């Protein structure tokens with residue numbers, strides 16, 4: 001296969017232009033009318049069958065190669081965050097209070113670039129490519145909504161592989177990083193309400209004070225996590241918010257704790273939920289009050305299929321060179337709703353390094369920061385990699401199943 005990198009590089013001005021238009025116009029959630037219009041405009045001249053989703057602003061576009069072959073799904077997310085941008089960039093957000101602070105504008109622009117590149121190679125392409133432009137990744141279950149609307153049947157045949165990238169300033173610009181197995185965590189929320197009896201702060205024995213109970217629950221939960229969870233299947237519980245009381249001399253009736261629950265396996269996830277219920281209720285009971293534990297169930301664990309990840313590694317190494325392909329030493333406890341796709345289709349999610357040249361990776365503002373700046377040059381790598389994985393997939397490079405060995 002001729003290297004796709006020079007061609008992706010020649011498309012870079014166009015990719016950057018789309019990215020900047022998206023960056024100026026960030027939209028949040030599952031309904032992104034402006035974003036969808038920009039993407040449709042960009043795809044207009046390409047030979048794609050486009051399905052506009054109805055329950056969300058999602059778009060599914062299919063490119064059919066000249067030769068028969070399997071279908072691959074490539075994903076780019078399109079939504080922004082409720083962040084007030086403070087980058088000083090000339091193309092900064094023009095919608096106050098919203099910002100593409102997670103780099104999804106780059107994901108969308110790269111996916112459109114890959115569609116253009118693959119369309120130009122249609123004669124060589126075997127099989128079909130399903131481009132998934134999804135809204136609502138940032139907590140709105142956009143991927144799940146698109147799956148429920150029949151995404152996987154769009155091309156006629158279900159995809160036999162899936163691939164996506166996420167930009168990250170933890171890595172040097174233009175490098176890619178991924179690992180087999182769990183890559184990102186399951187992300188649930190927990191709310192614990194402790195109900196006591198309010199009263200005068202000078203006479204706690206006449207009330208049932210929920211505040212020290214809340215404190216004890218926090219410490220007991222942290223201890224239980226270290227005692228009940230296998231250290232090789234990690235989990236994290238962080239209480240990020242405590243609410244109780246109004247002033248110095250009133251014992252409040254209730255106290256509330258809000259936290260996040262992260263796990264890299266369903267076993268740990270289940271155990272963390274059990275710990276929270278058991279510890280909160282029983283610590284509360286020990287002090288004569290009650291605790292109610294509620295969960296907001298979030299995204300599942302993002303698991304890279306080992307076989308598919310070996311395939312992607314061999315393609316990435318051929319396309320970009322071995323020096324540009326790495327394996328993160330650990331998974332991340334962040335979450336991703338591409339996990340819903342990976343639960344249906346074997347595939348891989350990769351980080352694309354975007355740390356600006358001359359800066360130290362990991363020492364610059366990163367995803368979700370109001371000051372994050374991603375290096376746009378890396379998008380050439382991203383476009384080339386999407387296209388290379390799709391072409392190799394079409395050629396049967398991935399045999400399917402988990403025992404594929406990269407050649």
Ligand SMILES: [Zn+2]
Nearest residue numbers: 102138367368
């Ligand atoms: Zn994000």
Ligand SMILES: [Zn+2]
Nearest residue numbers: 102104137166
């Ligand atoms: Zn993101």
